[in-house]
Amino acid sequence: MQLLDGEKEQILSVVDRVLNKSNKKREDLIPVLQQVQAELGYLPALAMEKIAAGTGVPAADIYGLATFYNQFRLNPPGDHQVKVCLGTACYMVGGDITLESFERRMEIREGETTPDRRYSLERVACVGCCTMAPVVVVDDQVEGKVTPTRVDGIMLELEAKNGQTGKEDQSAGGRDGRQEEGEQE
Ligand code: FES
Structure with a gap:
């Protein structure tokens, strides 16, 4: 996942601050990862490398910890977060097909974020x-009976919201402008 403009500096400074408050030991890793995620919204690869360098714990071990516990997310949350329920009742009536429909529409897999960070799934x-x-939860709003056709409807609604936000952002020199700067790095 490409970092946005200024994000690298932010990650390094957050990790520095969190590590300085810890005793930089292996047994402190979980609270360190939790704190870094709380501040950044996710655990970027750069943060894990920096934590490895600061604690002397191999980066592979830190990555292993972060992937073992599902409280940690390795991708940034999207502007719109879509959560598809795969509990038994939902799975029995096609929750997996609903998930696949979102994956196709967003062109990402479950657990990922689109490169423009608009959507996470x-x-x-x-x-x-x-x-x-x-059931699907879209930005904290619960949607029921979500068939593939409804997935198309949800995506259209989100794209319409993005269009509105994009216009506001452009007039305020917001996200889209920042993203382009970041991509030029
Ligand atoms: S299984 Fe209960 S809401 Fe999906």
Whole structure:
């Protein structure tokens, strides 16, 4: 995942600060990873490398820890976060097909974020609305009976919102401008 303009400096400074407050030992790794994720929203590869350098723990071990616990995310959260329920009730009525439909539309796999960071896609366990299966949570809003046709509708709605946000951003010199600067690095 390409870093945005200024993101590298932000990552290095957050990791520095968090490491300085820890005793830089292996047994402190989980709280360190938690704190870094809390501040950055995810655990970038650069942060894990920097933590490895600061603690002397091999980067592969840190990556192993981060992938073992599902509390950690290795990709940045998208502007729009789509969570597809694959609990038993949702799975039984095609939750996996719903997930595949989102993967096709977003051109990413579950657990990933689109390169422009507009969308991230996750699978989740039962969200407690089984009577509405298959269920999808879009930016904290629960959607029920999400068939592939409804997936198309949800994506169109999100794209329409992006269009509006894009216009606001452009007039305010916001995200799209920043992204282009970052890509030129
Ligand atoms: S299994 Fe999906 S909401 Fe319960």
